[in-house]
Amino acid sequence: MARYTEAKCRLCRREGQKLFLKGDRCYTDKCAYERRPYVPGQHGRARKKTSDYAVQLREKQKVRRIYGIQEKQFLSYFHRADMMKGVTGTNLLAQLETRLDNVIYRLGLANSRTQARQLVRHGIFLLNGHKVNVPSLQVKIGDEITVREKSKKIPVIQEAQDVIARRGCPDWLEIDGAALKGNVKAMPVREDIQFPINEQLIVELYSK
Incomplete structure (x- = not known):
């Protein structure tokens, strides 16, 4: 990809x-x-007129770039969210939040989502005791994410403890910084996503 x-x-x-x-x-x-x-x-400094379509497009591009998702995959997430019960925009963000690479970033076990994706692909993390290397895996309530024992001495992982203490952890996740282990306590709700995102603009864009 x-x-x-x-x-x-x-x-x-x-x-x-x-x-x-x-x-x-x-x-x-x-x-x-x-x-x-x-x-x-x-x-770049020139003033430009922005249409409603441009505002919607920029919002979609912003969310794609935050989570590091390509267009085809992002569209697939939207279609899945649209078929789920509840609010489409909220369902979309919940799917993106529960990607394995994002959860590792949220837990503070990586400094960025890009770094989290790379670490997952290298097989550094275990999901419920099993080695995983697919960043897009969706986590569920009760899932446990741990760092492989032989990978705990990697400098990037050792720095993670400082990141955990500095950044904190969202309420729907639980982190044990000393053991480099995290758990999914609940599914994220809209209030858990503090970044300024107007998901309704994305829904309007794809609904045309």
């Missing part, structure tokens, strides 16, 4: 807000969005 390999800070500038794609770097003065908070490119 194709992945975006250019500078991630350009994505934050394009969407007009921090997407925290580079982990702790986004909290420092090295953040490119802090230094150049305008759209990248030669005409």
Whole structure:
């Protein structure tokens, strides 16, 4: 599957807000969005008119980039959310939140979702005692995520304890920082997603 390999800070500038794609770097003065908070490119500072469609498209692109999802996969999540009971937009965000790579990031076991995805692919984590290497796996209530014993000495994993203490853990997850182990206590609700996302714009875009 194709992945975006250019500078991630350009994505934050394009969407007009921090997407925290580079982990702790986004909290420092090295953040490119802090230094150049305008759209990248030669005409980045020019004023442009935005249509309703453009606003909806940008919201969809923003969410895609936050979670690192390609268009085809994102559309598949939307169709699945639309067939589920409840609010389509909320169902969509809940599916994205319960991806294994996102849960590992939320637990503080990785500095960014990109790093979490890479660690999963390298087989560093166990899900309910079994080795997994698929970042898109959906976790369920009661699932336990642990770091393999022989991987706990990897510098990135050792730094995770500092990340856990600094970032904290959402209420629907539980983390044991010393044991590098996390549990899924409940499914996420809309209030658990603090990032400013207007999911209704995405629903309107795909409903046309």
